Amino acid sequence: MKKPLFVFGLLLMLPGLLLPAAAAGGLSAEQIMERVDQTVSAPRDQEFHVKLVITDAKGNESHREMVMMQKGNDRRMVKFTAPPEQRGIAFLSLPGGMTYLYLPAYKQTRRIASHVRNQKFAGTDFSYEDMEARKYSADWKAILLAEEDGLYRLELTPKEKTVTDYGRLIVEVKADIFFPVKIEFFDQANRQRKVMVQEKLEQINGYWIAKEAEMKDLQAGTSSKMFFTEVKFDSGLADDIFTERYLTR
Amino acid sequence: MKRLTVTLLLIVFSAVMAAGTYSTCAHAQLTWQGSFAGDYRLYLENEQKFSHAAHRLTLLPEARLGPAKFAGEFWLNLQGRPAVADPSGLGVYESIFPWNLEVREAYVEIYDFPLDRMDFRAGRQLVPWGTGDMISPTDNINPLDLADFKDFGRRLGSDVLQFTWYPGPVTVTAVYVPVFTPARLPAGWMDLFLPAELAGLSEEKITVNLPAAALQESAFGIKLAGRIDGYDLTMSYLDGRYDLPAAKEVRGKIEEITNPMNPLENLILEEVSLFFPRRRVLGVDFAGELGNAGIWAEAAVFFPEKVTTVAKIELPPMLPPGQPQETVTLDKPYTKYLIGTDYTFPGGTYLNLQFLHGFPHERGAEELEDYLVFALEKTVMNGRVKITPLAGLLAIRDLNNFRKNHAFVLAPEVSWYPVDGAELTLGVNWIECAGDSLFSRFQEDDEVYLKLKYSF
Numbered sequence: 082m083k084k085p086l087f088v089f090g091l092l093l094m095l096p097g098l099l100l101p102a103a104a105a106g107g108l109s110a111e112q113i114m115e116r117v118d119q120t121v122s123a124p125r126d127q128e129f130h131v132k133l134v135i136t137d138a139k140g141n142e143s144h145r146e147m148v149m150m151q152k153g154n155d156r157r158m159v160k161f162t163a164p165p166e167q168r169g170i171a172f173l174s175l176p177g178g179m180t181y182l183y184l185p186a187y188k189q190t191r192r193i194a195s196h197v198r199n200q201k202f203a204g205t206d207f208s209y210e211d212m213e214a215r216k217y218s219a220d221w222k223a224i225l226l227a228e229e230d231g232l233y234r235l236e237l238t239p240k241e242k243t244v245t246d247y248g249r250l251i252v253e254v255k256a257d258i259f260f261p262v263k264i265e266f267f268d269q270a271n272r273q274r275k276v277m278v279q280e281k282l283e284q285i286n287g288y289w290i291a292k293e294a295e296m297k298d299l300q301a302g303t304s305s306k307m308f309f310t311e312v313k314f315d316s317g318l319a320d321d322i323f324t325e326r327y328l329t330r
Numbered sequence: 331m332k333r334l335t336v337t338l339l340l341i342v343f344s345a346v347m348a349a350g351t352y353s354t355c356a357h358a359q360l361t362w363q364g365s366f367a368g369d370y371r372l373y374l375e376n377e378q379k380f381s382h383a384a385h386r387l388t389l390l391p392e393a394r395l396g397p398a399k400f401a402g403e404f405w406l407n408l409q410g411r412p413a414v415a416d417p418s419g420l421g422v423y424e425s426i427f428p429w430n431l432e433v434r435e436a437y438v439e440i441y442d443f444p445l446d447r448m449d450f451r452a453g454r455q456l457v458p459w460g461t462g463d464m465i466s467p468t469d470n471i472n473p474l475d476l477a478d479f480k481d482f483g484r485r486l487g488s489d490v491l492q493f494t495w496y497p498g499p500v501t502v503t504a505v506y507v508p509v510f511t512p513a514r515l516p517a518g519w520m521d522l523f524l525p526a527e528l529a530g531l532s533e534e535k536i537t538v539n540l541p542a543a544a545l546q547e548s549a550f551g552i553k554l555a556g557r558i559d560g561y562d563l564t565m566s567y568l569d570g571r572y573d574l575p576a577a578k579e580v581r582g583k584i585e586e587i588t589n590p591m592n593p594l595e596n597l598i599l600e601e602v603s604l605f606f607p608r609r610r611v612l613g614v615d616f617a618g619e620l621g622n623a624g625i626w627a628e629a630a631v632f633f634p635e636k637v638t639t640v641a642k643i644e645l646p647p648m649l650p651p652g653q654p655q656e657t658v659t660l661d662k663p664y665t666k667y668l669i670g671t672d673y674t675f676p677g678g679t680y681l682n683l684q685f686l687h688g689f690p691h692e693r694g695a696e697e698l699e700d701y702l703v704f705a706l707e708k709t710v711m712n713g714r715v716k717i718t719p720l721a722g723l724l725a726i727r728d729l730n731n732f733r734k735n736h737a738f739v740l741a742p743e744v745s746w747y748p749v750d751g752a753e754l755t756l757g758v759n760w761i762e763c764a765g766d767s768l769f770s771r772f773q774e775d776d777e778v779y780l781k782l783k784y785s786f
Contacts (some may be wrong), residue, residue: 137712144752164750166785177560189454191463192562192617193623198673204713286778303712326449326496330399330441 110223113233116259118216124288126152126318130311138302156323171172173328183328199246205305206296231256260289286314343691355555358395364388367783374776383410397441403434437488454487458627461617467630467666468566468613474513494776500556507549511542513573523691525577527602530729537603559619568611576637583644608635629667634660664695679708700726716745735765755781
């Protein structure tokens with residue numbers, strides 16, 4: 082069984098190498114998703130500050146701030162820096178689906194099991210599953226629905242062994258750089274539940290990143306928008322950062 | 331012994347020097363955060379008195395400089411009820427608005443010191459061991475803080491030297507507690523956690539003998555943690571003292587024997603002296619997942635010193651003088667354990683269950699009870715409201731006679747987070763007991779509570 086990685090992922094950051102703009106016709110849906118995987122998995126490590134605005138159905142806003150660091154595509158550290166009641170809370174995600182949570186109020190690190198994967202992450206509209214670092218081509222079967230206006234429009238359905246809460250995804254990929262800019266999430270009953278849009282694409286150190294990503298819960302009428310700042314790629318993050326030792330610092 | 335003392339002094343001196351190296355170059359950035367909280371509890375019966383009405387200002391300073399960090403947790407407790415006992419108290423601010431300051435934690439931590447991949451932490455600190463949720467049989471370094479009986483599991487900070495070494499896949503933690511610290515008992519309910527010999531005895535007749543503040547009375551512990559096949563495993567060893575006292579000597583007299591069948595009927599206790607027995611604790615714990623559910627377990631084997639209570643009873647003049655009677659109250663090793671699981675159901679309802687053999691204050695195989703601790707909660711309204719319809723514990727004192735011997739504590743509550751940083755909680759503490767237990771004294775003390783908290 083695939084373990085959730087609880088990581089803020091490639092789904093959100095989506096940095097990628099500036100690839101040759103050869104995304105012309107002739108590529109199969111599977112090949113397109115492989116190119117997407119190459120794009121989003123390109124940096125050796127990455128670090129950024131995130132401001133998160135959560136808006137409820139009545140338009141009330143709440144705010145979070147955090148620092149996220151990732152090495153490879155399976156080790157990630159997330160530390161909340163605001164608001165005060167969440168400052169110091171930290172998540173560590175390690176290979177094999179092992180995740181740890183440090184709660185400063187209890188001075189204790191706790192192991193987190195995978196039953197939380199379909200839960201809201203930190204009260205946002207992103208679930209833990211949405212935050213996983215995963216390879217689309219490995220976990221999803223792809224069908225190319227259309228190619229128009231510089232976008233590939235694909236339908237992804239889970240492969241047999243893929244563990245997911247979703248029945249299918251509709252993904253729009255920017256054809257020239259193989260960067261996903263919109264994902265629609267459907268449940269097992271084929272009802273659209275959420276939609277994520279990524280905007281303000283920028284190229285930093287040769288990698289692409291969306292500086293803003295917004296997830297909308299279409300049933301609850303809520304949304305969560307992430308703003309990425311202080312982005313660093315390949316800065317040589319030490320292995321020690323991705324340990325329980327660093328989690329409590 | 332001298333060598334150990336010198337070694338410790340050298341370590342502390344080196345730590346100060348290491349921190350000083352940085353202090354000559356720059357100043358640490360001191361940051362503060364904290365919270366202000368109110369806690370009101372009202373008896374549902376008992377003339378609807380407030381059982382508790384207090385505010386607390388929590389301050390959390392932190393300063394970092396290079397590989398060193400200072401951190402603290404200070405509580406400024408503002409008691410809501412005036413403590414005026416006589417007319418002079420009416421002129422004293424502290425009597426009208428009683429308050430006290432607690433230093434929960436204040437420590438310095440230096441990373442990669444004195445060795446690479448070793449962290450050193452010195453000062454008052456909480457050192458929670460174990461994988462249990464709130465209660466851990468292997469968590470025995472810090473003394474119990476029973477000042478608020480409804481916050482069971484809370485502990486006091488201890489003055490500790492701690493080294494944590496990360497050489498590779500195994501983490502080694504060593505702690506040294508130079509001076510013994512006893513548990514804090516709840517005012518008005520101290521007898522619940524004191525030896526039975528003290529029943530009805532006025533406090534001035536009780537002598538508490540603390541261990542000497544000497545090297546040979548220090549506590550120390552070591553813990554090895556690692557991971558095997560996806561499970562986190564820990565082994566620990568601790569040599570120290572119980573934080574709750576035992577009776578060492580009981581003095582009393584019988585002036586007249588009126589009932590030969592029960593000569594102790596007229597016993598008048600004159601003095602009881604208490605001490606804190608030594609004990610060694612060997613612990614193991616693990617955490618992991620089974621299917622999608624989280625699981626954890628702990629076991630702690632306690633090896634107590636032999637505790638003998640000596641009773642010296644002065645008999646009526648017409649009888650020959652009695653000999654001191656010795657009773658062994660603690661001798662054999664015993665084991666506390668805990669098994670826990672948690673799971674989030676589709677839809678977001680979270681369940682946490684723990685089976686516990688032995689509460690933190692219980693000791694001796696005969697005294698250990700079984701408890702089922704549970705919590706069921708669900709967050710709704712986009713995280714603005716958390717509902718906990720089921721939370722509490724079931725004390726199973728005698729499974730064969732459950733109806734007549736059990737305790738059931740239920741604490742459902744609703745928390746509302748109206749704006750960032752603010753939290754309001756409304757709940758009930760409801761206790762249903764049969765038989766004699768720790769909780770039976772509170773059976774008539776069901777209460778409703780309101781808690782307010784603002785974090786900054």
